[in-house]
Amino acid sequence: MRKELLDKKDIERAITRMAHEIIEKNKGVRSLCLVGIQRGGVHIARRLSAKLREIEGLDIPVGSLDIALYRDDINVRKEQPVVRRTEVPCEISNKKVVLVDDVLFTGRSIRAAMDAVMDLGRPAVIQLAVLVDRGHRELPIKADFVGKNIPTSLNETVTVELSEEGRADKAVLEWA
Amino acid sequence: MGLKTKDLVGIKGLDRDDIELILETASGFKDVLGRDIKKVPALRGKTTVNLFYEPSTRTRTSFELAAKRLSTDVINISVSTSSIVKGETLQDTALTVQALGADFIIVRHACSGVPHFLAPRLKASVVNAGDGTNEHPTQALLDLFTIREKRGKIEGLDVAIVGDILHSRVAKSNIYALKKLGARVRLIGPPTLVPRELGELGVEIYSDMDRGLEDVDIIMMLRIQMERQGKGFFPSTVEYFRNWGLTKNRADRAKKDAVVMHPGPMNRGVEIASDVADGKRSVILDQVTNGLAVRMAVLYLLGGVRG
Numbered sequence: 001m002r003k004e005l006l007d008k009k010d011i012e013r014a015i016t017r018m019a020h021e022i023i024e025k026n027k028g029v030r031s032l033c034l035v036g037i038q039r040g041g042v043h044i045a046r047r048l049s050a051k052l053r054e055i056e057g058l059d060i061p062v063g064s065l066d067i068a069l070y071r072d073d074i075n076v077r078k079e080q081p082v083v084r085r086t087e088v089p090c091e092i093s094n095k096k097v098v099l100v101d102d103v104l105f106t107g108r109s110i111r112a113a114m115d116a117v118m119d120l121g122r123p124a125v126i127q128l129a130v131l132v133d134r135g136h137r138e139l140p141i142k143a144d145f146v147g148k149n150i151p152t153s154l155n156e157t158v159t160v161e162l163s164e165e166g167r168a169d170k171a172v173l174e175w176a
Numbered sequence: 177m178g179l180k181t182k183d184l185v186g187i188k189g190l191d192r193d194d195i196e197l198i199l200e201t202a203s204g205f206k207d208v209l210g211r212d213i214k215k216v217p218a219l220r221g222k223t224t225v226n227l228f229y230e231p232s233t234r235t236r237t238s239f240e241l242a243a244k245r246l247s248t249d250v251i252n253i254s255v256s257t258s259s260i261v262k263g264e265t266l267q268d269t270a271l272t273v274q275a276l277g278a279d280f281i282i283v284r285h286a287c288s289g290v291p292h293f294l295a296p297r298l299k300a301s302v303v304n305a306g307d308g309t310n311e312h313p314t315q316a317l318l319d320l321f322t323i324r325e326k327r328g329k330i331e332g333l334d335v336a337i338v339g340d341i342l343h344s345r346v347a348k349s350n351i352y353a354l355k356k357l358g359a360r361v362r363l364i365g366p367p368t369l370v371p372r373e374l375g376e377l378g379v380e381i382y383s384d385m386d387r388g389l390e391d392v393d394i395i396m397m398l399r400i401q402m403e404r405q406g407k408g409f410f411p412s413t414v415e416y417f418r419n420w421g422l423t424k425n426r427a428d429r430a431k432k433d434a435v436v437m438h439p440g441p442m443n444r445g446v447e448i449a450s451d452v453a454d455g456k457r458s459v460i461l462d463q464v465t466n467g468l469a470v471r472m473a474v475l476y477l478l479g480g481v482r483g
Contacts, residue, residue, distance in 0.1 A: 070217060074218060078480075083205065084204055087207075115217070
């Protein structure tokens with residue numbers, strides 16, 4: 001079974017609002033750096049950066065973070081997660097780093113991402129922006145910027161499909 | 177996608193997908209090696225044992241550092257200081273090491289086939305760090321990685337491997353690996369060290385170095401093992417250098433952008449001239465750095481295979 005949660009327009013509005021919230025909270029975009037978690041988060045981070053430029057007229061660097069080597073389930077999973085390159089184009093020490101992901105669920109990816117970021121430098125702050133927060137946290141982690149809160153049950157999955165991956169922009173809820 | 181076996185005993189048993197996966201993963205680790213903090217927690221709590229029955233500095237150090245950068249604990253066992261000198265069998269030593277909690281056993285041995293013997297008898301992952309004259313798989317993998325890094329591809333390249341092919345496990349692993357990835361391979365060296373039978377592997381054989389190097393993309397030099405001197409394989413190191421040593425003039429017979437590789441340790445003035453070893457074609461030090469990334473990738477991927 002499958003239900004559409006967000007369409008193209010919804011996603012666009014959510015990103016616009018999040019961009020405004022990021023500017024408001026940080027009183028501008030000075031020393032900001034967006035770091036997307038591969039793979040979905042990177043696309044959202046790029047869109048946020050484009051929106052921030054539209055509003056503030058400044059280019060905000062976007063990094064892409066691979067968290068495979070920092071996961072806590074390496075010894076539990078059947079297979080090793082694929083290792084990709086991490087590319088963060090700016091020095092992150094003393095920067096305001098906004099971690100970006102498509103879906104926030106248990107919070108374990110975010111924990112891994114924070115460790116990965118810390119190994120790259122010592123940011124002034126780390127904030128978290130997610131397109132969808134579906135609940136069910138297993139760690140004390142909370143997003144600063146949320147596109148849409150969607151209550152789900154554990155046997156459901158939430159997927160964000162984006163045009164960058166050759167799909168139509170939408171968020172879908174699926175269950176058996 | 178993952179590797180299909182818990183061990184890496186040779187290139188022969190890998191398929192193209194396995195090799196591609198290791199190279200792809202290594203490129204992620206190469207990126208880690210460029211950071212200030214070069215260590216990742218991926219294999220935290222695991223233990224790696226280097227079990228070396230033959231002297232080695234660079235391979236052992238490379239494996240040790242790779243294992244440490246993945247956050248495993250590392251123990252080095254070398255023959256001269258261990259119970260092996262008291263007469264313990266290979267299998268007993270390996271089982272003992274495993275009982276101590278080893279998850280990865282990196283083994284080098286003068287006899288061909290040792291890793292193949294140990295692998296099915298152990299739950300730990302066995303990685304071949306060189307067995308006799310058979311294989312040295314991680315060397316071939318790091319060579320492939322370096323070739324791809326420098327030339328962007330492997331398929332369709334002409335690769336010359338020069339020197340003592342007969343005794344070289346590096347050459348054998350490279351021949352298997354290069355053929356699997358679609359390169360054309362030439363072997364160059366004196367007939368005593370490049371037996372004609374190797375032609376069965378689908379390679380061309382040259383004894384004239386100038387002809388052999390014509391238009392190749394990659395020149396892969398091998399170490400001439402000094403202990404072979406005086407055993408009838410070649411008259412003298414001076415004469416060897418005259419015929420099969422890589423000089424600048426000879427290297428220039430290859431393609432303009434051809435690169436020169438050597439697995440080390442080098443005998444300058446025997447198989448390679450110093451100005452070539454240090455010249456702009458040389459990628460010998462890149463090979464060393466890439467070896468770390470490739471060995472990290474191998475350990476990481478093997479760590480994910482559950483029996």
